[in-house]
Amino acid sequence: MGKRMMRAVVMKEFGGPENLRLEEVPAPEPGSLREREVLIRVKAVGVCYHDLINRLGNLPRTRLPSILGHEIAGAVVAVGSGVPALRPGDRVATIQRVHCGRCDLCKRGRSTLCKEGVFFGEEIPGGYAEYVVSEEQGLARVPDGIPDEEACICACTIGTALHVVRGRGGVQLDETVLITGASGGVGLHTIQVCRLIGARILAVTSSPRKADRLKEAGADEVIVAPELKFAEAARRLTGGRGVDVALEITGALTFDQAIRSLAPAGRLIVVGNLETRPVSFMPGLVILKELEIRGSFATTTPELSESFRLVGEKKVRPAVSRLMPLADAA
Ligand SMILES: [Zn+2]
Ligand SMILES: [Zn+2]
Known part of the structure; x- marks a missing residue:
């Protein structure tokens, strides 16, 4: 039997939007998840100006071919051996850059500065795809009542806003x-x-x-x-x-x-x-x-959870301007 495949928007070269192409690529395998990894079925992914900067080749850590997309919401498909808190079917969303959770900076609450941090679409494959893998410390649960298309943008918009306004500002x-x-x-x-x-x-x-x-x-x-x-x-x-x-x-x-x-x-x-x-x-x-x-850089997992609380309490409204299918990502 061949490898399981998935649809993904793959960027093989930097430059214009024509470099983002829908392709069939091998899907991450549940059986090969590492201890803290979570396999997620992507339900919605935000398109961010950061993706345009990345596509133009202005981010030094991006390795080609790359799958962009760091604003990801979806459902857990499978978890590694060290993720007791999440189960298949749980709704989750990612922060932009997954920290290690173990270094001094992470322990001091400065996880956005983690030297081991990896950004979706740069060091690790992102969410312009049917499946994505994230370590659990980069995930927050999405409460019922917040649809995936709103949940996916909360980290990069409301989380970033909390980090800059209240945290750094x-x-x-x-x-x-x-x-x-x-x-x-x-x-x-x-x-x-x-x-x-x-x-x-x-x-x-x-x-x-x-x-x-x-x-x-x-x-x-x-x-x-x-x-x-x-x-x-x-x-x-x-x-x-x-x-x-x-x-x-x-x-x-x-x-x-x-x-x-x-x-x-x-x-x-x-x-x-x-x-x-x-x-x-x-x-x-x-x-x-x-x-x-x-x-002020990105956001933390607690700030993403807090964003969801604020949205749930109708104190902040996520502003989604347009929805489109994955095939139209370019
Ligand atoms: Zn973003
Ligand atoms: Zn760290």
Whole structure:
């Protein structure tokens, strides 16, 4: 008998979307699962801007051929010998990057920094496929009532938002937060999480037609900046003071303006890097205002579980823009 096959969208070369092709490839075998591994039948997978960056060849750890997709929801098919907590049929979703769960950083709750961490679509095959394998520490249970197509995006949107807003950003009630790239997936959910915490939100977009959507998501003010010059508006909207926190979801294009938007002692949290190119800024501003620049990477399994709780309690709404079959991934 031949190997069990599955349909998967395989990327053999970097470049345009035509490099994502639906193929039959060997499926992961239940019998060959390692101790902590879980075989999952994929029910829904999110399409993320990260996938586009990966497809273009801008992520150094990706080995070809690769199967993209790190926003995965599905049902457990089989588990390795060391996974007593999960059984076939259980609904689960993955975080983007699976940590080891055993190193010092993982034990200190900084699992996103785990040196052994592996990202779906980079070091390990992702979820643009019928089946995927994840170690159990990268999985959270999906509660009843949250459909797969919503569950799959929660890690990368709401989980990432919790990690950046509350974790790395330490956003407090009554602080003013500026969000660049606010109309993207992370942005729309970051607005909702800031709203829950009680911060005042200034959302930046380059497109006037996205302003309504940002207001709907909960932004107090929308700064429409077609040229991405928004620092002056941010200072004006804060009585000349500047914002307490700038959440940089875009990267190079908006970095300098985000720094210039900050109040003294403000914090810039860098979470998005759409163009993956270097930035320049005035060190004098950082020195004289005693600014802090912090990074925020991905999300943790507890944050994914918490995202599901917030969705279940209708405190945050996952924003799914479009559904399509696997064959149309490209
Ligand atoms: Zn993502
Ligand atoms: Zn670790």
